[in-house]
Amino acid sequence: MATTALTPRAIPYPRSRVYEWLTTTDHKKIGVLYITSSFIFFLLAGILALFIRSELALPGSQIFDPTSGLYNQVFTMHGTTMIFLFVMPMLTGFGNYIVPLQIGAADMAFPRINALSFWMIPLSGILLFSGFFLGGAAAAGWTSYAPLSAREVGPGQDLWIVGLILNGTSSILGGINFIATIFKLRAPGMTLMRMPLFVWNVLVTSLLLLFAVPVLTSALIMLFIDRNYGGGFFNPAAGGNAILWQHVFWFFGHPEVYIMILPAFGIISEVLPVFSRKPLFGYRAFVMATVAIGALGFGVWAHHMFTTGSVYLPFFAFTTFLISVPTGVKMFNWIATMWRGRLQFTTAMLFAVGFLATFLIGGLDGAFAAAAPVDFHLQDTYWVVSHLHYVLFGGSAFGVFAATYYWFPKIFGVRLDEGFGKIHFTLHFLGTQLAFFPMHLLGLDGMPRRIQDYSPAAGWQDMNVLSTIGAFMIAISILPFLWNVFISLRKPRDAGDDPWDAFTLEWATTSPPPPHNFDALPPIRSERPLFDLKYGELMGGHAGQHATPAEAAGYPTEADREAQSDPQGRADLPTNPTVADVEAGTTARSEAGGSGVIVVRPADSEAPGQPAAPATEAAPETPAAPETPATPETGEPKLVPPVTHAPGEGEVTSAADASRPSAEVTERVRRQARQKGTPPSDARPEEPR
Amino acid sequence: MELLRLKHALFGLPPRPRRVRARRHRAAAALGGIAMSALLALLLAGTTMAVEPSASAGEPSPSAAEPSPSAGEQSASPSTRGSPASSPVTSPSVSPDESGDLPGQVLSPGEAAPPGFFPPAPVTEQGRDINNLYSIVFWIAAAIFIFVEALILWAVLRYRRLDDTLPAQTHGNRIAEFIWTLIPAVIVVFLFVASTTVIYRVEAKSENPDLTVDVYGFQWQWSFGYDCPQEFGSAGGFTRVEDCGLSFTGQGAQGPEMVLPVGQLVQIRLHGSDVNHAFYVPQFLYKKDVIPGQVNRFEVRVEQPGTYTGQCAEFCGLAHASMNFTVRAVPPSEYDAWKTQAEQEAEERENATPPPSPSGDGGDGETGATVEIAAENASAFTADQAEAPADQPFSIAFDNRDPSAPHNVSIRGATPEGDFVPPIADPGQQASYEVPPLAAGEYEFYCVVHPNMQGTLTVR
Secondary structure, eight states, rough: OOGGGGGSSSOOOOOOOOHHHOOOOOHHHHHHOOOOOOOHHHHOOOOOOOOHHHHHHSSSSSSSSTTTTTHHHHHHHHHIIIIIIIIIIHHHHHHHHHHHHHTTOOOOOOOHHHHHHHHHHHHHHHHHHHHGGTTTTTOSSTTOOHHHHHHHOSSHHHHHHHHHHHHHHHHHHHHHHHHHHHOOOOOTOOOOOGSOOOHHHHHHHHHHHHHHHHHHHHHHHHHHHHHHSSOOTTOOGGTOOTTTTHHEEEHHHHHHHHHHHHHHHHHHHHHHHHHHTOTTTTTTHHHHHHHHHHHHHHGGGGGGGGGGGGHHHHHHHHHHHHTTTHHHHHHHHHHHHHHOOOOOOHHHHHHHHHHHHHHHHHHHHHHHHHHHHHHHHHHHBHHHHHHHHHIIIIIIIIHHHHHHHHHHEEEEEESSOOOHHHHHHHHHHHHHOOOOOHHHHHTTTTSSOOSOOGGGGGGGGGHHHHHHHHHHHHHHHHHHHHHHHHHTTTTTOOOOOOOTTTGGGGGOSSOOOOOOOOOOOOOOOSSHHHHHHHHHHHHTTTTTTTOOOHHHTTTTHHHHHHHHHHSSSOTTGGGGTTTHHHTOOEEEEEEEEEEEOOOOOOTTTGGGOOOOOOTTTSSTTTTTOOOOOOTTTOOOOOOOOOOOTTTHHHHHHHOOOOSSSOOOHHHHHHHHHHHHHOOOOOOOOOOOO | OHHHHHHHHHHOOOOOOOOOSSSSSOOOHHHHHHHHHHHHHHHHHHHHHHHHHHHHSSSHHHHHHTHHHHHHHHHGGGGGTTGGHHHHHHHHHHHHHHHHOOOOOOOOOTSSOOOOOOOOOBHHHHHHHHHHHHHHHHHHHHHHHHHHHHHHHHHHHBOSSSSSOOOOOOOOHHHHHHHHHHHHHHHHHHHHHHHHHHHHHHTTOOOOOOOOEEEETTTTTTEEEESGGGGGSSSSOOOGGGGGGEEHHHOOOOEEEEEEEEESSEEEEESSSSOOEEEEEETTTEEEOOOTOOOEEEHHHHHHHEEEEEEEOSSOOOGGGGGGEEEEEHHHHHHHHHHHHHHHHHHHHHSSSSSSSSHHHHHHHHHHHEEEEEEEESOOOOEEEEEETTOEEEEEEEOOOOSSSOOOOEEEEEEETTTOOOOOOOOTTTEEEEEEEOOSSSEEEEEETTTTTTTEEOOO
16 A cells, blocks of 8 residues: 555665665664574584584594693683574574564664664674684683683683673663563553563563673673772682672573573474464463563572582572472473474474473483582583583574574565475484483583593593584584575565464564564454464354363363454453453554554444544555444454554555565455554553553 | 373363374474484483493492382372372482492492493492482483473374364363472472482581591692691681691692592592682592682592592683592501501601702803703792893793693793793693893793792892
């Protein structure tokens, strides 16, 4: 629909594409920038990992000169890069792209801060890596325990500190941005308990970032003072405390673990239901488990310090054990989500199931580490390396690849090739087990971590060879992935709006979405608005046949949640803040979102007699069709085209581009929208909680 | 399967009628299935591999045999998973008594066991407690692992999409969710109780241990001291391990040897001054950090005579990987003999005048333009004083007699850019360093690898 509103901007300002990307404030472009830069850092850190594994395959020093300390620099940079430049920004990138779409917003709350947060990431990466060319990168491990890190000579450690302060600032800003976006920009009807799980996880992650990262920053500043200005925070000889660093670092460091895994949990919670054709089992339990993990995450830091002799062991053993309960709930609920579903094994689904199978090991490892006496043996051995890789690689990285295969068609309008995807998954999955499982056994046998060499008499060679083979398998698995991305981007962009027949709002718009994201939004009456739109009448019509055990038993939760069991959507009206408007047949308009999405629900009884809605500037060319009455028999929700402001771009774009390939759903949505016309938009609902 | 049965039992649902399988086989489902069966097989194979050696040894090893009943209970039914709380709690307290009579462990100590699913056979009383706890956690975790992976595998194979109909849209089930919150919580509380009892046993400190050994860890070597002054127990009291009645500083990659009497309660006090280290003996199943500014202590009662290797476990910089030591446990009589002999040897060493006198090195510097400096270990140069002529170039003849660690001789503030840092000499290597002219005065020389190796170069 070309609109009159477009006329002033009909001639695009001629800007180069590079300039466009460098200056963009569009959350989607920033998301792609995040994802791309993170992937480059992933490859860099992966190459470092291959060097480490090659060195460790055989006893003796084959690659690194033991006197140069290069090995220490390499594993320090591997860990730092993977955590701060790959996992965190990668998940932030997906959050950036997907969260506004999933809550029906047009952009992040602070688009310019969003751009700022991103551009700090490559800068911090350059600072960290520049150490290699300036006399040696940081070499004290990614945990940089003081006093070692305070005594290391050379600029590498200082660059590391400055780089991480910058990186942390980016995370804090990003966290604030997500919190503001999620609390203030949700579409009407999108209550907190209807948010997709990914949004919930990003929200909790952002809160964790906000509370944890400043603590790291304080530690880094203290370390910087110790190193450069004669401070003594961590120097016992000067009255400082050598343990202090570990307390401060892990008070950040353990929530950091959840910062890295929670968004992956969110991704899995999106992918599993879609490819199981079922809703998430126990949505409320998932939300509560996510919040519980976030809260408990701040009470377990000292389980990294069981062997220091300066923490109260039973307390931290207990909290650490405790945190496995909500994680276990998630695991069982994920499996219950698949239970009796119709599982479709796309590559995204394979990665999600691979996540379950692999993360389980990392999670169970947690019980060993929580038992403090067992940890006395395992601490600082390769067992810990195995555990953290099962959690972060088997968990977060699997989540990242699941997200990549799942959202690629939304981002680029074309699906990744499934054949290459399955080759990728197989190699990746087997490589992960082969690379990281033998490390458990090595650690149990007493091989310490962060050693460049080990004695041939120790009997550790076989397992190390296996592990190295696995690492190279993972590296090889990336090649079909890269090729897959390359060939897919050269294909016609014909994925359509909703290639997976998915449930959440990001699939209600085009692929890729327009700058303002949405022309229209379906009504949001559950955590699966798009499912309700597509299958609402079907499920309503067959509710009896598909009665679940709980429905049969008459549990109230089911009735609450099952919007489709009530075609008019009245079942959940009491929880909808716009109930009065809906009952009156008037409209609700979201001011907060700036997206100007207008959703009209017909008042069921008097739908045919609804007064005509005056057209607004958003849809001037809409034939002033007499408002077709809602069709109460089907209960189909009615939609109107919105006022389409994209705050980030300052552009107004046409609401619907007929030439764009669009899925049936969107087409239907638009058709109804055109028929309906635009209603008055004065009614302002309260802010959805 | 259990879950399904559980749900049927709880909600009175009829068993789901078996579906007619479509011939259309989903390659992807098979792929996922194969991958996960491989994973399961890997674990099962590894478990049997790890269990078999201990089982075949004939002697009932308390570590391997004791937790298996609990494992049997674990796999029986998920609903009874809380119940083994009673049996394993008592068993660790029983087993020490049993094996006090039967000290024979499966693996002969000192012999490197291949990596398996269990830690090396413990050789201390405390290690046995830890090993028992490990076994409890392991079997519970293994049962949960097999149960959950089987559920995943079953879901993947059984519920793959065979048609396009929508399945029942189950949003949740409070009872089921309550059950799988409660059961892990019960397991967790049980594990907490079990670990706390072991914490208190392993971390117990006695007022009067039979023997106290002081350990000093530094970059990248260890010193062990016997008969040390009592004030070493407080953080500020520690000065040098040389003040002890008997002391050993490690040389080379094999490090020093700690000799302990079997069957006696030994308290080990850990001191550090530079960075964090960790005193780790895998066969003790125990490690404790060496932290500057605080004295950490722990107690062991070694039960098995033998030689056990130990290693620094906390990353401490460049030569972290070669920071080794050994612990040799001998019967008390043998220990007494060893100690008497060691004391005699130490006395003899002290009486004999050290052949390479420090002044001799400096003397060479005066005669010509060569200063001789040598290093024998990573703790210090052989001499901490040297002399060189002023305002003329001279050379340093550096003899690295250290069998393990690389060293060099750097001079602080010797060049306009900063320090004079020549190449590092590998173990056993001799190097000659050409030093630019220096103004008269005192300079600090040090080893760039070991910042703790320092000395004074007097230029006149």
